[in-house]
Amino acid sequence: MDILSNLALGFGVALSPYTLFLAVCGCFLGTIIGALPGLGPSNGVAILIPITFTLGLDATSALVLMTSVYYGAMYGGRISSILLNIPGDEPALMTTLDGYPMAKQGRAGDALVLSGVASFVGALLATIGLMLLAPSLARVAFLFGPAEYFALYLLAFCTLGGMASNNQAKAALAACMGLGIAMIGVDSSSGLPRLTGGSLHLFDGVDFLVAIVGLFAIAELFFFIESHGKGSSIGVALDKVRVPWKDIFDTKWTMLRSSGVGFVAGILPGAGASLGSFLAYMTEKSIAGPNGGFGTGVPKGVAAPEAGNNAAAGGALVPMLTLGVPGSGTTAVLLALLMTLNITPGPTLFTERPEVVWGLIASLLIANVVLLLMNVPMVKIFVKVLMVPAWILLPGVTMISFVGIFSLTGSYFDMLMMIGFGVLGYFLRKLDVPTVPVILGILLGGNMEDALRRAMILSDGDVTYLFSSPISIGLWVAAILGFVAPMFLRNVLKKPPAITD
Amino acid sequence: MKTKVKAFGLTAAFCLIGGAASAAECIAPANPGGGWDFTCRQIGKILYDIGAVDTPVQVTNMPGAGGGLAYTTVVNERNDEENLIIAASSATTTRLAQNAYAGMTADQVRFVGAIGADPGVIVVAADSPFQTLGDMVEAIKADPGSVAFAGGSAVGGFDHMKPLMILKEGGFTDITSIKYIGVDGGADAITQTVGGFTQAMTGDMSEVVSFLANGDIRVIAVLTEDRVPGFEDIPTAKEQGYDVVAVNWRGLYVPKGISDAHFEEWAGKLQQVADSEEWAQAMADNGLAPFTLVGGQFQSYVDGLVADINAMSKELGVIQ
Numbered sequence: 001m002d003i004l005s006n007l008a009l010g011f012g013v014a015l016s017p018y019t020l021f022l023a024v025c026g027c028f029l030g031t032i033i034g035a036l037p038g039l040g041p042s043n044g045v046a047i048l049i050p051i052t053f054t055l056g057l058d059a060t061s062a063l064v065l066m067t068s069v070y071y072g073a074m075y076g077g078r079i080s081s082i083l084l085n086i087p088g089d090e091p092a093l094m095t096t097l098d099g100y101p102m103a104k105q106g107r108a109g110d111a112l113v114l115s116g117v118a119s120f121v122g123a124l125l126a127t128i129g130l131m132l133l134a135p136s137l138a139r140v141a142f143l144f145g146p147a148e149y150f151a152l153y154l155l156a157f158c159t160l161g162g163m164a165s166n167n168q169a170k171a172a173l174a175a176c177m178g179l180g181i182a183m184i185g186v187d188s189s190s191g192l193p194r195l196t197g198g199s200l201h202l203f204d205g206v207d208f209l210v211a212i213v214g215l216f217a218i219a220e221l222f223f224f225i226e227s228h229g230k231g232s233s234i235g236v237a238l239d240k241v242r243v244p245w246k247d248i249f250d251t252k253w254t255m256l257r258s259s260g261v262g263f264v265a266g267i268l269p270g271a272g273a274s275l276g277s278f279l280a281y282m283t284e285k286s287i288a289g290p291n292g293g294f295g296t297g298v299p300k301g302v303a304a305p306e307a308g309n310n311a312a313a314g315g316a317l318v319p320m321l322t323l324g325v326p327g328s329g330t331t332a333v334l335l336a337l338l339m340t341l342n343i344t345p346g347p348t349l350f351t352e353r354p355e356v357v358w359g360l361i362a363s364l365l366i367a368n369v370v371l372l373l374m375n376v377p378m379v380k381i382f383v384k385v386l387m388v389p390a391w392i393l394l395p396g397v398t399m400i401s402f403v404g405i406f407s408l409t410g411s412y413f414d415m416l417m418m419i420g421f422g423v424l425g426y427f428l429r430k431l432d433v434p435t436v437p438v439i440l441g442i443l444l445g446g447n448m449e450d451a452l453r454r455a456m457i458l459s460d461g462d463v464t465y466l467f468s469s470p471i472s473i474g475l476w477v478a479a480i481l482g483f484v485a486p487m488f489l490r491n492v493l494k495k496p497p498a499i500t501d
Numbered sequence: 502m503k504t505k506v507k508a509f510g511l512t513a514a515f516c517l518i519g520g521a522a523s524a525a526e527c528i529a530p531a532n533p534g535g536g537w538d539f540t541c542r543q544i545g546k547i548l549y550d551i552g553a554v555d556t557p558v559q560v561t562n563m564p565g566a567g568g569g570l571a572y573t574t575v576v577n578e579r580n581d582e583e584n585l586i587i588a589a590s591s592a593t594t595t596r597l598a599q600n601a602y603a604g605m606t607a608d609q610v611r612f613v614g615a616i617g618a619d620p621g622v623i624v625v626a627a628d629s630p631f632q633t634l635g636d637m638v639e640a641i642k643a644d645p646g647s648v649a650f651a652g653g654s655a656v657g658g659f660d661h662m663k664p665l666m667i668l669k670e671g672g673f674t675d676i677t678s679i680k681y682i683g684v685d686g687g688a689d690a691i692t693q694t695v696g697g698f699t700q701a702m703t704g705d706m707s708e709v710v711s712f713l714a715n716g717d718i719r720v721i722a723v724l725t726e727d728r729v730p731g732f733e734d735i736p737t738a739k740e741q742g743y744d745v746v747a748v749n750w751r752g753l754y755v756p757k758g759i760s761d762a763h764f765e766e767w768a769g770k771l772q773q774v775a776d777s778e779e780w781a782q783a784m785a786d787n788g789l790a791p792f793t794l795v796g797g798q799f800q801s802y803v804d805g806l807v808a809d810i811n812a813m814s815k816e817l818g819v820i821q
Contacts, residue, residue: 145698146682186566186655200573200603203566324688324711332532346688346711410563454682458649458698 003131010358014366019064022057023363026065027370030072035080037217037401040089040209041073041313041330045337052337059341059356064363066337070330071123071367074273074313075375078115078306083108084397086216090208091273091309093439094281096216098294098301105297109379110244114299115306116375117248118255120368122307125259126266126314127364134318134350140267141319146455147466151475152268153448156275156440158483159282170433178441181206183449201413208442210414213401214421215428215435221398222426224390243376244299251303254284262308266315273312273330274443280308286482314364321345321357524556527753528587530571532564536619539787540588540751544616544771547779553770558586567655568593569602576609581758586613586767591749594803595659598810599820611759612803613767614795615752616775617784619705621663621724623738626695627717634722634741637701638671641679649680651690651699653708656683660690662813663703663724663747670743691718705749706732707788724748729790750792752799768796 033044045066052062077092082099095115102111144152157175184195185205196202261283262276284304285294294301313330320331324345338345343356350357405414428435452466459465467473525548527541538560545558563571571587579585589612597607623634631637641648652660661683665676682699684690687708694702695717702709702718706729712718722738723729724747738745755767774780775793784791794802814820 141692142696145693145696198603200566200570203569204564323692324708325686325692347715347717348711450684454684457680457682460646 006354006358007131007362009355010360010362013060013355013359014064014362019061019363020366022061022065023068023366023370024374026068027072027075027367027374030069030074031076031079031371031374033069034073034076034078034092035088036404037080037084037086037088037213037397040077041070042333044073045069045330045333059343060359060363062337062341063356063360064366066334067360067363068367068370070334071310071313071364072371073330074123074310075116075119075371077309078119079112080397082111082115082302084217084220084393086220086397086401087212090212090439090443091277091312092305093212093274093436094277094305094309095302097281097305097436098297098299101295101297102299102302103297107244107297109242110247110299111302112379113243113376114247114251115302116372116379118251118258118303118306119310119375120372121255122259122262122310122312123314123368123371124365125256126263126311127361127368129263129311130314130317130321130364131361134322140264141323141325143469143471144268145469146451146458147468147472148475149268149451150448150455150466151472151479153444153451155475155479155482156278156282156444157448158479159286170431171437174428174433174435174437175441178438178443179445179448180441181211181438182442182445185446199413201411205446206417206442207414208439210405210418211421211442212439213405214418215425215438217397217401218419218422219425219429219435221394222422223429224394247299247303251300254300254303255307257287258284258304258307259311262311263315265308266312267318273309273316274440276312276315277305277309278440280311281305282482317360317364321349321360322347525554525558525584525586526561526582527558528561528563528571528575528585530563530565530568530587530593532562536590536592536749536751537568537588538562540590540753541586543780543783544586544588544753544774547774547777547783548770550779551773551777553773566603567596567601569596569605572597572602572605572610575754575756576605580756582756583759583763586753586755589752589754591659591747591806592654593754594806595662595810598807599657599814607803607807608757610754610757611764612752612754612800613764614771614775614793614799615750615802616771616780616793616795617789618748618750618792619707619788620729620790621659621747621749622704622706622709622720622735623664623667623722623724624691624694624702624704624709624718624720625700626697627719629700629719631701631721633736634667634738634743637721638668638673638743641668642671642673645673645675645678646680648701649682649699650701650703651682651684651693652703653685653687653690653705654683656681657814658683659747659749660687660703662810663745664701666745666747666813667722667724667738667743670738670745688712694718705788706790710788725790731785748790748792750794751789752794765796768799771795 029048030041030044034041048066048069052065057065073089074091077088078095078099080086080088081092081095082103085096085100087093087096099111099115182205184202186193186203193203258280261280265276265279266273281301281304284300285292288294288300292298292300316331319325320335324335335345343349343353402415405418425435428438455465467476527545529538529541531537541560545560548554549557563574565571575585575587594607596602597605625631631640637648650664652658654660661681665679668676668679684693687702687704690702690704691709691712693699706723709718709720713720720735722741723732723735724738724745726737726739726746728735728737753767753771755764772793772795775795
């Protein structure tokens with residue numbers, strides 16, 4: 001078997017005590033980076049790149065270290081989502097929806113272990129997918145033009161209604177707010193600045209990390225101040241941490257489906273892990289139906305986004321390695337690392353530098369096992385964080401968030417903007433408007449607009465171009481069904497709410 | 502700026518170990534992954550490897566406004582730091598020439614040198630009907646809407662300019678009727694072209710090398726004076742009758758306020774990098790062609806370039 005011998009080559013490269021040590025270090029650092037709000041996988045990897053030079057690491061060792069950090073951060077992001085209701089990084093956004101309610105029910109340990117296992121399943125399947133299918137899957141990117149991308153993003157927004165809120169109109173309003181914020185910055189199709197008020201700081205638009213930290217962490221702080229330090233939603237009940245075998249078994253199909261959805265979303269250049277976890281969550285939510293209890297803290301709602309975002313992280317490596325097109329922010333950074341090591345990813349990488357590719361795949365597999373071992377027994381340490389009283393924990397988190405964001409942009413302006421988002425988040429929550437759609441609007445709005453604008457340029461403004469391929473028609477149909485169906489189904493399916501677990 | 506914290510820590514550590522030597526800093530005015538980041542990291546690494554600097558060069562990423570944020574920061578806040586170098590390329594001069602840096606002008610910094618250039622290319626999918634640049638120009642003349650270009654820069658950017666320059670040379674003047682979409686980088690532009698969504702890709706040689714080896718695409722013209730070493734079978738636009746030379750040089754600028762002695766010192770160090778085997782290898786691996794211009798010579802090249810692009814942009818209607 002070709003693959004087995006290649007894999008043996010890869011493990012031969014990656015499996016030495018030294019590289020294993022690097023993998024463990026990378027996983028540990030990555031988990032911490034992912035867990036800290038404001039520090040996500042992309043800036044985590046970027047911060048650590050100079051270390052690889054300082055240590056004088058060769059290509060394989062550098063790759064092992066960086067991919068361990070990458071996967072580690074994807075695992076770590078869930079921790080603060082579940083424990084604090086503050087996403088550690090943008091793909092972990094969806095994990096707050098069910099992870100935090102589950103923690104509030106006193107099942108924080110279960111949620112962490114379950115999401116750790118889901119992360120493992122997603123990442124493992126994605127790595128296997130990368131191994132078996134990468135060269136042929138790369139062709140998928142050739143099928144997606146502007147019209148197809150637009151339909152894909154439309155699908156994401158159409159299924160958004162009713163998410164994280166009982167009121168569809170409020171969710172839609174929140175999404176529009178996000179889309180509006182996404183318009184700030186230099187318009188890529190004309191090069192003209194929009195809504196920047198002439199400020200250079202706004203030329204690149206609003207960084208979604210700033211928005212996430214503001215809307216979640218800073219808003220939380222305001223609530224804390226308002227209640228004079230009492231009755232903060234932070235501080236959830238604790239139980240003994242054990243492995244929730246039943247939940248893991250019950251969510252096995254969810255994990256498998258979500259891994260598939262996430263992997264495909266990851267392969268599409270530009271879509272990335274956030275879209276992966278989002279689509280995985282929405283798929284599971286619609287399969288479960290209105291009685292599935294999604295949003296109230298069900299295990300499936302924790303497993304789906306975590307399997308989805310980790311699978312997308314693996315999927316994003318496919319276009320990066322085979323086309324040199326990064327599928328996400330983090331893979332863009334990894335691409336930079338490869339190029340500094342004088343490895344140019346592209347269609348010929350698999351044949352010309354097999355030791356690099358298979359070394360990378362082997363190190364992904366190693367990192368994944370290390371992370372599972374690290375995350376499940378060590379979950380107690382993270383749960384212990386909750387024992388810290390909220391009046392210490394919350395200012396601490398806020399401080400870390402500020403430092404994280406400042407290290408990202410080095411701009412006082414972003415600090416102010418973050419506080420602005422905190423105020424916005426405070427009022428939105430007072431008005432019971434969900435904040436997750438706002439973030440998704442910021443995250444995906446720019447890409448969606450670019451796709452539409454490009455489609456319009458290519459077709460001379462002919463709207464029918466948007467429905468001109470089987471793929472785009474399929475996505476449109478799914479989008480319309482996703483938008484319309486819940487309105488009718490709600491009445492049809494009005495059964496007494498069942499307790500599913 | 503994300504690497505800054507780390508850089509600061511490392512600098513502090515090195516100062517403790519190695520005495521008072523202060524580390525040079527290279528600002529890449531973009532996120533990690535692009536050409537500017539490559540310039541900083543590669544030049545920084547070689548500077549240290551060949552012993553031109555005592556401590557590793559710290560790379561700071563300062564993305565914002567297409568390089569404008571780094572430019573204004575250097576001009577306004579760090580105008581006299583002699584240990585500071587900033588990555589630049591044709592994109593820097595294009596934007597300066599088009600007044601895209603909020604009123605900043607090219608004479609507010611000193612351009613210290615370029616040590617390599619990425620030749621501009623026009624690329625079509627392997628199964629495209631266009632065999633030569635002439636075929637494409639004729640097709641556009643017959644029906645301007647029939648050929649759409651994809652490139653890695655925004656509308657009005659250097660990638661957009663390349664086909665327009667060729668068309669103007671070919672006697673086609675209605676350049677606003679040419680379709681161009683700016684996507685996220687050259688590889689993405691190729692993906693769109695191989696997928697058939699656009700008919701041609703405009704970009705740099707380094708962006709197309711691996712696709713070329715794979716047989717997905719054909720390069721119908723390279724925009725250099727002479728054929729590029731290693732790619733001798735690719736004809737230049739010039740030999741096909743379109744006298745257009747457009748290369749994306751990779752170089753550095755330094756703050757305006759430093760002394761002539763420091764300026765010359767950086768020019769000398771850059772020349773050392775240009776002469777090193779490591780750089781030759783890095784260029785070969787990344788599809789860069791030799792293009793060395795340092796010191797005052799480079800400054801006058803940049804001045805000329807800015808004036809040319811400014812005149813052309815006005816003619817093209819990109820700026821008033």
